[in-house]
Amino acid sequence: MKPFLIFDFDGTIVQSKMLAIQLFNELSGKYGGRKIDKKDIAYLSDLSIPDRLRALNVPLHKLPALIIEGKREYKKTAVSVQPVEGIRDILFSLKDNGYSLGILSSNTTENIQRFLDLYGLTVFDFIHSATNLFGKHKAITSVARKFQIDRNQMLYVGDELRDVQACKKIGVKIVAVTWGFDSASLLAEAKPDFLCNSPAAFADLLLEGG
Known part of the structure; x- marks a missing residue:
């Protein structure tokens, strides 16, 4: 079977990896984080989500709101993926x-x-x-x-x-x-x-x- x-x-x-990075960079400042530079991508891909957030200075408790807003923005640009x-x-x-x-x-x-x-x-x-x-x-x-x-x-x-x-x-x-x-x-x-x-x-x- x-x-x-x-x-x-x-x-x-x-x-959608690059779109996710683009959306994160557009929203990160609002949630206290820093933008992802191209040179950071390989390093960040080796980290778990909690460790990734720490590296980007985003508090874990702000992640749900960041995701919700990110999904709304994703809807506007999804035709590009x-x-x-x-x-x-x-x-x-x-x-x-x-x-x-x-x-x-x-x-x-x-x-x-x-x-x-x-x-x-x-x-x-x-x-x-x-x-x-x-x-x-x-x-x-x-x-x-x-x-x-x-x-x-x-x-x-x-x-x-x-x-x-x-x-x-x-x-x-x-x-x-x-x-x-x-x-x-x-x-x-x-x-x-x-x-x-x-x-x-x-x-x-x-x-x-x-």
Whole structure:
């Protein structure tokens, strides 16, 4: 039986890293933080979110408000983002090969649906938006319950350390992908079930190796 694939959105399906940096730089001063310089990006990608915020002088308690405002600004500029190179064909191949696909993201359903409509990505069985940044394990559990998916039959696909940590907490297998927000070394340290350094490697895992 093929696993039910649950995808993160930003950084995993869509190339939104640079947009996220742009929006952060536009809003950071309002929340006490400093702007991200290009030379900082590699260093920051090696840090967890709390450590990243400390490096950028943003108090953790201000993060929820920053995220809410960032999502509103994202909506205005979302048409400028592109799918990760090669991912569109892979998603359709997965669907054609009998996989069920869903999206679980902290982004809004509206933002995600606009992107999917723009690029004709009609492959997903559902979109589930969860707002708790550090409660992703609860969001995954909620998705399993809502859509009646056995957690033993789920395979999560995400690009962040918190994705790996959340899945390990509740015993869900995860593919960590390195083309998004967090670095390959940070993800590898968390020991995901699978680590893919390219969309091609991800396709090999599920369409040939899986």
